[in-house]
Amino acid sequence: MRKDTHHHGDLREALILAGIELLDEGGIDALTLRKCAARAGVSHAAPAHHFKGLVSLKAAIVARCYRMFSSTMLAHKNNAGTTPRAQLLAICEGYLAFTRTHAPLFQIMFQPKPEGMERVNPDILEELETESTNAFMILRAASAPFAPVGGHEQGTEVMVWALVHGYAVLFANAPDEETPAGVLPEFARILPDLPLRK
Amino acid sequence: MRKDTHHHGDLREALILAGIELLDEGGIDALTLRKCAARAGVSHAAPAHHFKGLVSLKAAIVARCYRMFSSTMLAHKNNAGTTPRAQLLAICEGYLAFTRTHAPLFQIMFQPKPEGMERVNPDILEELETESTNAFMILRAASAPFAPVGGHEQGTEVMVWALVHGYAVLFANAPDEETPAGVLPEFARILPDLPLRK
DNA sequence: CTCCTTAACTAGACAGTGTAAAGTTAAATG
DNA sequence: CATTTAACTTTACACTGTCTAGTTAAGGAG
Missing domain, CATH: 1.10.10 (Arc Repressor Mutant, subunit A)
Structure with a gap:
């Protein structure tokens, strides 16, 4: 071993x-x-x-970051209530907590792929794909109990993901309540009411 | 002159x-x-x-990009219907159109500020502040007719901004309908119904 | 044990980057 | 016309990623 x-x-x-x-x-x-x-x-x-060049090392690092990211979200989920909304909100709070605790990691994770991406070691690329998909699946699972937003099957998860990601990028690391938007509402207040599936 | x-x-x-x-x-x-x-x-x-160093040139470039960004949003707004939702949606579509047409500009605009930011020429910093605030004000104005989301005065604009920004970063430049989310819903379908102010 | 192959690493060089210093040129000012 | 000053060039430096050629050590075959 x-x-x-x-x-x-x-x-x-x-x-x-x-x-x-x-x-x-x-x-x-x-x-x-x-x-x-x-x-x-x-x-x-x-x-x-x-590693085949810097891009490969970066890809491996990002894959590792996605693992930490997933852990953070799951930890928040496990410390939360069991209602669908509580679970979903907890995961979003984990999402935001990771941004605040590891801003540079978050940045490199969601940066558009650079040029030389096609020649990173295939196993690294695969690991990256696995880990990032896995992270998204956490959010998807938490979105599943809710009725599809806009009548689109993926509507809810896309809406929640966009919402929490945009909030993370634009506001999560803003100096307390000092943004072009003025006083900042907490995330829970801007997450719309989501009716459950019937 | x-x-x-x-x-x-x-x-x-x-x-x-x-x-x-x-x-x-x-x-x-x-x-x-x-x-x-x-x-x-x-x-x-x-x-x-x-320009005092590369950061200053970048700041000036970003300021200019915000101007183009505002222009794109306003152009879409002027080609849209007059109902509050049509106006808001048009601005969001402008937001997304800019991302798709000028992805690298969008990227540098919303990148976290680098280290040497404190020593860029003050007039450039002020221009940057003006232009970015101005861009946000377009979105804010279009959000004004709607009742505050979550009972928070800034709730609606923050929600809309986060939603469209997250959608832009995560999905706008994704290869057609090839994302971890599967088939992608259009933005109009994930923007919640927003009741007007009474 | 010896020879050999091979993987893991070192040393050096190269083009490209941002920045700082000193020198040059041209416009503006008195 | 003489002087000052702003705009630009030249040169140099440290740092980056990458490539090439050595060096060192581990493991296997006889």
Whole structure:
């Protein structure tokens, strides 16, 4: 079960963790291949043996972030009441909590894919796909008990996702109640009443 | 009224336009101080006389983008019906049209402010503030006829803004109907019914 | 044990980036 | 015309990602 490599214990994992640290500490511009390598105690060219270029490392980091993201949402869900609305709101609060706690991670997760995306290692790409889909499934499951918004089968989940994501981007990290909108309503107040399926 | 400078006609403006071109053509990574300078036919250090560093040029570009953004929204509004919901929907469609036509501009506009933001030229910062606030005011005005969502005075505008922004980021540029959500509902279907003020 | 292959890493170089300093040119001012 | 000053160029520096060529160590075959 041991994955001892030659010199470093587990460089791949160390690079991902270093990247997340750098993001959390210094924002999105602080994430650098060379700094990841340095933090892992390794030369600047070493990462090339585990990741095809910076985009691949970033993709692996983002995949890991989606796991943390899902965990946060699930933790909030498990601490909430059992009514459908309480569950849905809890997940949204988890969504917002993650943005507030890990703003740079959130930023890199939802940034439009850069250019070289087509040549990241296929397994990394697959993991990324899995983790991001999994995160969305949490929200989808919580939306399922409600009647479809606008008569569209995916209407509710799309509406909730857009709403919480927009709120997260525009307002979640705004200095307390200092936005172009003036005093900010809490998220629970702008989530519309959603009738249950009959 | 002529602003002839020594060598270049109007370098400041040329740099902003070059930046917008670069963004539109090559995405957010294509925006570079040196490339802006080259496209304006000037050495790479010339921009320093008009903008305090790259962040300042970016701020000026973003301010200009907000102007284009407002124009797009207003154009849609003027081509729409006069009912409050038609007006509001038209503005949202303008919002989404801008994202689809100028994805990189949209991206740089709503990116979290980078580090050196505190030392951009104060007039640029003020222009940015003005233009972005002005854009939001368009949405606010269109939200005014509706009863406050969640009983909160700013509830409606915050809800609409979050909804359209989230939809724009997550879905507007998705390959047609290929998203984790499955077949995508149009925006008009996920905008809730909003009762008018009485 | 020795030889060999191969994976993991290092060292160095390169083009491109933003920024800062010093030098040059041209317009404006007295 | 002489001087000042703004606009721009040149040069240099540190930092980035990537590529190439070495080096080191682990594991297997005889």
